[in-house]
Amino acid sequence: MFCFHITIARRVHCRYTANCSKLLVQYKAAFKQVQSDYPTVESFVQSFRLDCPAALERIKEDRPITIKDDKGNTSKCIADIVSLFITIMDKLRLEIKANDELQPDLRDLVETMNRLSLLPADFEGKDKVKKWMDIMQTMNASDELDETQVRQFLFDLESSYNAFNRLLHHSS
Numbered sequence: 001m002f003c004f005h006i007t008i009a010r011r012v013h014c015r016y017t018a019n020c021s022k023l024l025v026q027y028k029a030a031f032k033q034v035q036s037d038y039p040t041v042e043s044f045v046q047s048f049r050l051d052c053p054a055a056l057e058r059i060k061e062d063r064p065i066t067i068k069d070d071k072g073n074t075s076k077c078i079a080d081i082v083s084l085f086i087t088i089m090d091k092l093r094l095e096i097k098a099n100d101e102l103q104p105d106l107r108d109l110v111e112t113m114n115r116l117s118l119l120p121a122d123f124e125g126k127d128k129v130k131k132w133m134d135i136m137q138t139m140n141a142s143d144e145l146d147e148t149q150v151r152q153f154l155f156d157l158e159s160s161y162n163a164f165n166r167l168l169h170h171s172s
């Protein structure tokens with residue numbers, strides 16, 4: 001039951017982050033249309049008597065509250081990445097191979113790895129994990145990985161997890 005709640009919380013967190021990021025992009029595009037009449041977002045808010053301090057804060061920081069310059073979230077991101085690697089590998093070892101049971105955790109892993117600025121853009125683990133995300137996105141929810149795919153997926157996850165650990169040990 002506890003794992004279920006953690007999974008739900010991760011999904012809500014990821015949805016919030018994605019939706020807020022999307023809204024920030026839309027805000028930037030829309031604000032350009034009215035910028036001649038309202039030079040700042042604050043002047044727009046005052047003009048229409050809007051009460052939206054949290055939205056103004058997100059706009060000022062130009063990122064969702066769930067993404068903090070890494071400073072406060074580095075340890076959490078690292079813990080989440082480790083947890084997700086282990087969770088996915090355990091599921092595969094337990095012969096859980098349906099797309100709808102693997103993809104949510106895999107998506108969370110991809111998104112969390114992308115948020116961690118400690119990881120270089122060319123980090124091999126990112127590419128391997130993203131490759132499997134691309135594969136699974138082409139599958140139907142009920143589709144299952146075959147034995148060869150499971151074996152390769154596990155191999156790629158283990159090598160990515162080991163590379164991640166090596167990177168952490170070298171950066172500390």
